[in-house]
Amino acid sequence: MTLNPRQRRLLEAVRQKVTMSVEELAQQLDVTPQTVRRDVKQMEEAKLLARYHGGVGLPSSVENIDYSQRQTLNSEAKRRIAGAVAEFVPNGCSLLINIGTTTEEVARALAHHKGLHVVTNNLNVAAILADNADCEVIVAGGVVRGRDRGIVGEATIDFIRQFKVDIGIIGISSIDEDGSLRDFDAREVKVAQAIIEQSREVWLVADHDKFGRKALVRMADLSQIGVLFTDAEPPPRMVQVLRDAKVKVVVAH
Template sequence: MALNPRQRQLLDFVRQHETVSVEELARKFDVTPQTVRRDIKAMEEAKLLSRYHGGVGLASSVENIDYLQRQSLQLGAKRGIAAEVAKRVKPGCSLLINIGTTTEEVARALVNHQDLHVITNNLNVASILCDNPTSEVILAGGVVRKRDRAIIGEATSDFIRQFKVDIGIIGISSIEPDGTLRDFDPREVRVAQTIIEQSREVWLVADGNKFGREALVRMGHISQVDKLFTNIRPPESLMKIMKTSGVEAVIAAAKG
């Protein structure tokens, strides 16, 4: 879902207050309750908010959005992010690419690159890049999570530790205002942490819906990243942290 400015402000307001009534939101943003309900319905369908008796609150921080639904959310933004990543990947690079619908778009954008060496724990990424006859694709072992074809677990992390790559390209579910990076599955988080450790540079790919979103498990901090590829300017508090930490923000235009 691409949020308009009012919807983004509404979502930020709910995040600050945890639960809010429809009437309070209507007064705050000087719109009718019907307009607020339409906004809430759209964000509920995107699993950004949840309706409760008499009001609205944040969606679950325990469970991620369904994979098929995530594939279509912010698709133009993800394709724009992937195009910016692809511009910066040189022929002959070695890459670690992890789980996520945005990293899968990155794989599609790299399918015509020459002589890449890719290690991944994402069956979808491996399938996409296998169409590139000049690239080598190495698939990590481990437990396959059936809903999104991700490979996770201790065996996956142990396998990845054999390699040291030029660039690790990772996705994330949540970027908090203080720079904390979070996701939903501890096994997935441990693999992402290993990818960071084994990469000379770390590139984080995340659409704007990830800013301030709630998720359960801490993966790391934005200061561990070299470049953040996104589709909107990050919140100012986060930009200050990134500047202090030397993290480059790459803002991508959406692609159809």
Template structure:
């Protein structure tokens, strides 16, 4: 399904608080309980929410991400603001490594007016977007293509990334846990992201507010390995303290 604006607002509220009652959601959205129940029914059938008696919560899975076409529509406005903030910070005439994710795809769209970029990516969607920018160059990593999101993963991809040292790595992530761990779902994707992080002079993380306290199975890195975080809301506790101690610059895209 493609959630409508009200359903997106409902999802964002549940993801921010991890769970909510139907009555709370009705009050938050300013609609009837019956409307909330219909929305919850549709969203739970799509696997975006899990229901319990009288309320809903975020799905429990730490081993499988939401489908790519669903993630494209989730938090789209926040991702758009993040992408614009990242694009404003990226200089012309620099080299970039960009990984898999709908947020990095939004960033690719925001980089279309840049000149002199050399972009290395394991994301076919990013490559397709930026290949239309005739003033920049795109290099696509080799490896196994995941049909569900056109991400390229595997040992060949890691070996390919090891050839480069770029100015900036632009990475997305599935979850940031309260101990500062950055986590994702696919072990093969994680190995590529780790290679990207280790082959960049600066690492910029782009993550909307729903990623804070979201659980995923595989550890990618720690906030201490990040130089700059772009997000769309002030991070909840304990993240401001973690970011300060790790000396990570936090940019809030308004």
């Protein structure tokens, strides 16, 4: 499902408040309740929202949102995050970049950097950076997932372990309240763990929706992250968790 601007605003409103009534959504979006119900029905079929007694909320499923839908969610926030990351990446450094829509925006933001050496298991990242004549791109071997062009598997992990890079840039599906970083695909998680191990410094790119979101597979802990790039101030409950983990937070306003 490709969301229109009104539906994106509706989803964002629900994500911020967890649950809302149809009437509240209609008032906030300045549309009729009938329009809200029609949008919610379509988004429920796409597993983006769920209808509960008395309101609309996020689905309780631990399944990830479809890749094409993730590309449209918080796209402006992801671009801001990517721009902030690009400001911190020095020319001439080596990078490991994993699977994700935010890391793909980072690749676009690095289009004019010089002397980069990038190892990635993301064919979309590789294609984006291949247009930069001053960037060397190294693609990991393994099994290609058709839905997002990510490369996973034991061969991917073995390949990544040949390298030791300056910065690993990783995306994530969930930052849990206990400081654990989680995702939905165990194979993807294992590759991301290898990237963390082979990086002298690890940067996490995550928009505000990732805070408190639920995902099944534990990937790492915030204490393994050097810098978090996000688009909004973390929720109050996460501030102390980040501080205890000694994570530097860069907010891309």
